[in-house]
Each structure stands twice: as C-alpha cells, then as structure tokens.
Amino acid sequence: MTTATDTDFIGLEHEHAAHNYHPLPVVVSHGEGAWVTDVSGRRYLDCLAAYSAVNFGHGHPALVAAAKEQLDRITLTSRAFHNDQLGPFVTALAALAGKDMVLPMNTGAEAVESAIKVARAWGYRVKGVPAERATIIVADGNFHGRTTTIISFSNDPDARADFGPYTPGFRSVPYGDPAALEAAIDETTVAVLIEPIQGEAGILVPPADYLPAVRRITSERNVLFIADEIQSGLGRTGATFQCENAGVVPDLYLLGKALGGGIVPVSAVVGNADVLGVLRPGEHGSTFGGNPLAAAVGHAVVDLLATGEYQQRARELGEHLHARLRTLIGRGVVTVRGAGLWAGIDIDPALATGREVCERLMERGVLAKDTHGSTIRLAPPIVVERDDLDWAVDQLEGVLTELGA
Known part of the structure; x- marks a missing residue:
C-alpha cells in the first residue's frame, strides 16, 4: 500500500x-x-x-471530553426547540463578560453581521434615528471578516476589489484617532465598531488613551461601542478581553474563534438586554447557532477562562x-x-x-x-x-x- x-x-x-x-x-x-x-x-x-x-x-482534554460527551447525546435541534446545553452556556458566558444577554452564532463574521443588525435596530427603535439612515463608524485598516457587508467598509484591496456593489451605511476614520472618530459622529450614527487591537493589520496596538476616549465619546453621544474581540479576546492578550487591559467596558462584545475551542465554530454577540433586547422572534437566526454541541464546547471554554x-x-x-x-x-x-x-x-x-x-x-x-x-x-x-x-x-x-x- x-x-x-x-x-x-x-x-x-x-x-x-x-x-x-x-x-x-x-x-x-x-x-x-x-x-x-x-x-x-x-x-x-x-x-x-x-x-x-x-x-x-x-x-x-476538557474541551475534547465535552465534545465527545455531547456527540453521544444530541448535536443539533435548531432553535425551533430548546436544548439543555444552550441555557447554561449563555448564562456562563454572560457572567464571564459581565453582561446579561448572549446572541449565539457560528462564525466571527456572523457575529459582526449580527451586531450590525442589532445596532441598526437599536438606532431606529431606541435612539430614534430616521428609517434607513443609520450609520456605523469603523476604523481604517480594520478586519472584521469577508462577507459582502463587511468588505464594504474594508480598505484592503484584496478583500474588497471586484466584489461590489458595496453596502452603504459606514464611515471609516483613522485608527487610534479619537478626534477623527468624534468628528464623524452625527445624528445618524448608531455605533462605533472597532478592534481593540487590529489583528490582520499587523497586531496594531492603539495609544493607551484611545479605547477610554472611544468609550467616553460614545457614551456622551448616545452611540453604541462595539468591540470586536474575536481575535483579541478570551485570554489571548493576558485578560479575558483586551478591553479589560484598557479599563473599558463596551456595549457589545463580539466573540468567536477561541470560543469554539478549536473544535467547532462558535461565536456570540454579548451585551445587555437594553441593546440585544431589540431583537424580536423571526428577525434574526441561524440553524446551527446555539446548537447543543457548540454550546457544550463553548461552556467548557468559559469554564477554563473562569479560573483566570x-x-x-x-x-x-x-x-x-x-x-x-x-x-x-x-x-x-x-x-x-x-x-x-x-x-x-x-x-x-x-x-x-x-x-x-x-x-x-x-x-x-x-x-x-x-x-x-x-x-x-x-x-x-x-x-x-x-x-x-x-x-x-x-x-x-x-x-x-x-x-x-
């Protein structure tokens, strides 16, 4: 042979x-x-x-054991029914993040797309932005995924070129420049979406006062602060979230990658009910999001992180x-x-x-x-x-x- x-x-x-x-x-x-x-x-x-x-x-071993045990029980029900793994998982993840609600998805890009929808709905239903006018501020050099909407606000030609027409509703400002960010906010702005450290751009760490300034500005202007911690979160930078290292708490955390332990794709949008609660049944979903296997592995990941x-x-x-x-x-x-x-x-x-x-x-x-x-x-x-x-x-x-x- x-x-x-x-x-x-x-x-x-x-x-x-x-x-x-x-x-x-x-x-x-x-x-x-x-x-x-x-x-x-x-x-x-x-x-x-x-x-x-x-x-x-x-x-x-702990993650493999969680996956194997769940494989012998049930792996997928869809969200048409409850399963016995999702509730404990989202409860533990919310506690880890100091929030009270979790929207489970599969991939990091799905978490970003979900947060965009949530931010727009929040803008219309809570902030009072006129219909179809919501805008989100992002940073130059960003990498949040490669779906059509996400590459619409990328300035990486490899990710963007030849994939138009592009989705409107985004404004990009220099990374690490809070004055430029504040100047870009107007009555249509619903969120600021940034990476606490820009990964794909080359592990770019912003000035120490940048994230605190973003938090201050967004709070003062009634704008959501969405932190994409898909690469920087879950222990990578020496804290549960890189935002912790900067002493700030965003309105929404976007998590993925390590949340699945390298075994299954698991992602999540984590926030409080005053933001995530804007979603109504039927407005957003995923057949595999929150499936029992993913929830079992994700819960085991949270347990590992809970010890510090x-x-x-x-x-x-x-x-x-x-x-x-x-x-x-x-x-x-x-x-x-x-x-x-x-x-x-x-x-x-x-x-x-x-x-x-x-x-x-x-x-x-x-x-x-x-x-x-x-x-x-x-x-x-x-x-x-x-x-x-x-x-x-x-x-x-x-x-x-x-x-x-």
Missing part, C-alpha cells in the same frame, strides 16, 4: 479546493498542545493557533516573549508590537518579505503567518511552554542571520 505524501495532499487541495488561501506547504495531520505533526511525522511548534481559535491548544489561569499564563509568558523579541530589534527586526501572547513583528523589508521569513521558519519547525508585506505575527496557544517560546525566537534569530541581518 502506497503512503500518501504531503505533495499528494497539496496537489488534491490545489486541484479541487477554491484558491482563496495561500497556505504554507505543510500538511498537518495531528496536534497536541502547542505542537502539530505533518503527514510525514515531523513536528512543528504552532505559533499561529488558527488565528487564535486554538488558544487552549490542540486537543485540550489562562489569562495569567498569557500575560506572564507574553512578557517573556516580547522581551525576547525586542532583543532582535536592529538585527533584522524593525518593530515589535502586541499584548500577551500576540506579537506583530516588522521584518526589515530589505532582508525579506514576511512570507519568505515564514517559509524559512517552517523549515526550522516553527509555523507562523505573514501579513501585509514584511510583517509576521506570532500567536501560539496559551498552553505553550516558556522553553518552546525561547526555541521559537531562537529559530527566528537564526533565520534573520541566514538572511544577512
């Missing part, structure tokens, strides 16, 4: 899967903790964690990771940004592109992903060991040396 190689799998994917990604040439077949193994048996340190969807590592252990681990290991990365500044690295176990690293473009650096890291057993030219990002699972982080930075240093830094 002939054993398939990575080339075989890559060939099948290239021939029959739409080319909407440009993956590194590695074929992963197994994973445990912060490590994955390819089809030939070689191990790699996962420093992407599926864009923070695998915050708790591959195959976390993972937030503390991400904070402490993140401090060590960033300290190590800063030693490379001037030695092939231009800048390092981030929070917790999340780092954006600008490589000197004279040396290599981000893609080239990631390909060389892969050859050394480290999986990372580039974004926007010469920037690479590191987001290892929170269960990663300190020695593994040191080894990963050593490999990056080795790559930079090979490139002539």
